[in-house]
Amino acid sequence: MDLNPVINVENVSKSFIVGRSLGRNTFLGEAHWIISLIIRVLKEGRILRALKDINLNVNGGELCCILGPNGSGKSTLLKIIAGMIEPDKGNVRVYGFNPITERSKVLDKIFFYSSSQRYSLDYSLTVRDQIEFYLKMLGRSASILDEKAQLCIKFLDLERYLKTPIRFLSSGYRQRVSLTRLLLTEKELILLDEPTLGLDPTLNRRLILFLKKLNKEKNATIIIATNRVHLVEELEPDKVFILSKGELIAEGSPSYLISLIRDKYVIKIEVANVNKNVIREIKSLDGISDVSIKMISNNRFEIAIFTNTREIFKEVYDFVVAKGLHIQDMYLIEPSFEDVYLKLTGGDFYFEQF
Ligand SMILES: Nc1ncnc2c1ncn2[C@@H]1O[C@H](COP(=O)(O)OP(=O)(O)OP(=O)(O)O)[C@@H](O)[C@H]1O
Numbered sequence: 001m002d003l004n005p006v007i008n009v010e011n012v013s014k015s016f017i018v019g020r021s022l023g024r025n026t027f028l029g030e031a032h033w034i035i036s037l038i039i040r041v042l043k044e045g046r047i048l049r050a051l052k053d054i055n056l057n058v059n060g061g062e063l064c065c066i067l068g069p070n071g072s073g074k075s076t077l078l079k080i081i082a083g084m085i086e087p088d089k090g091n092v093r094v095y096g097f098n099p100i101t102e103r104s105k106v107l108d109k110i111f112f113y114s115s116s117q118r119y120s121l122d123y124s125l126t127v128r129d130q131i132e133f134y135l136k137m138l139g140r141s142a143s144i145l146d147e148k149a150q151l152c153i154k155f156l157d158l159e160r161y162l163k164t165p166i167r168f169l170s171s172g173y174r175q176r177v178s179l180t181r182l183l184l185t186e187k188e189l190i191l192l193d194e195p196t197l198g199l200d201p202t203l204n205r206r207l208i209l210f211l212k213k214l215n216k217e218k219n220a221t222i223i224i225a226t227n228r229v230h231l232v233e234e235l236e237p238d239k240v241f242i243l244s245k246g247e248l249i250a251e252g253s254p255s256y257l258i259s260l261i262r263d264k265y266v267i268k269i270e271v272a273n274v275n276k277n278v279i280r281e282i283k284s285l286d287g288i289s290d291v292s293i294k295m296i297s298n299n300r301f302e303i304a305i306f307t308n309t310r311e312i313f314k315e316v317y318d319f320v321v322a323k324g325l326h327i328q329d330m331y332l333i334e335p336s337f338e339d340v341y342l343k344l345t346g347g348d349f350y351f352e353q354f
């Protein structure tokens, strides 16, 4: 891995105005857009802050993840790096250039892929025609017999669908077709927004191995935006940037982030019922530094209790039973990356809404 900075993001902020659009009015042109903007702000007055003062650096050859809950700003940040959205404030440099004003200097280096691109496939084309179209866009001879294209078709298990129109494919297979672009690219900076969304476990695993190989063997710099902690654990990236409500709340390698947690142990309790008061009471017990919770299914919750002492195990067990919680499983482990992530982002208190 070289240590040349490829991406510098300095004090980047971005807000969106949320409101109903007044629709198109070609008669008033640009003026209509400005009037519409003013009315939207005055009427609904909602300015949504997507990113606030983000600073980060990525070096050449690094494999990085941007991780955060829904709406935390991951896609916005990735699009800003790709030069697709302009920040309101701050500086972005990609290979030393501004990705918007000096776009031509970086365009042949950046590859951007979002799983939502499966909706922009031409549904009337066959899989074969779509792949040939991608090859043409890459300036290759549009031959499906291209050796790399053949490998990619095998990798994605698309052989038997080559003559099938895309509109007849399942959404996962449409996703596979759109992923051929990623497999065919030879660009050095790969920006991926939820690339494994909708894929089955087999292809999910295959894609993870492909990305690791692309990073190691071709020295590609890869940034993956995702809200799936397990994807990050499997990718074992050099750096993770954790976003929460538009702010960068932590960054570093997974092992570094785990080391930030001073607690040596996590007591995990799977329960059938839980409420916020009990969580609060567990948190106030001596020797416990924090408690987070994850909903596993409608009637299964995992409570994670952070502590430095093994001895507290029995006391916690008695306390939880006395509170009437039905324990299904209970064990003590060292903190995992997921525990750290849940602790940093505040856990999942969804069940409290019902
Ligand atoms: N074009 C837009 N117009 C208005 N608001 C937007 C726009 N794009 C993003 N936002 C808002 O900015 C915030 C961050 O959105 P963003 O898509 O970056 O989140 P995300 O972390 O990628 O979420 P997800 O995990 O759901 O993909 C959200 O509150 C979203 O509603």
Ligand SMILES: [Mg+2]
Pocket (backbone or CB within 6 Å): 074, 075, 076, 193
């Ligand atoms: Mg997103």
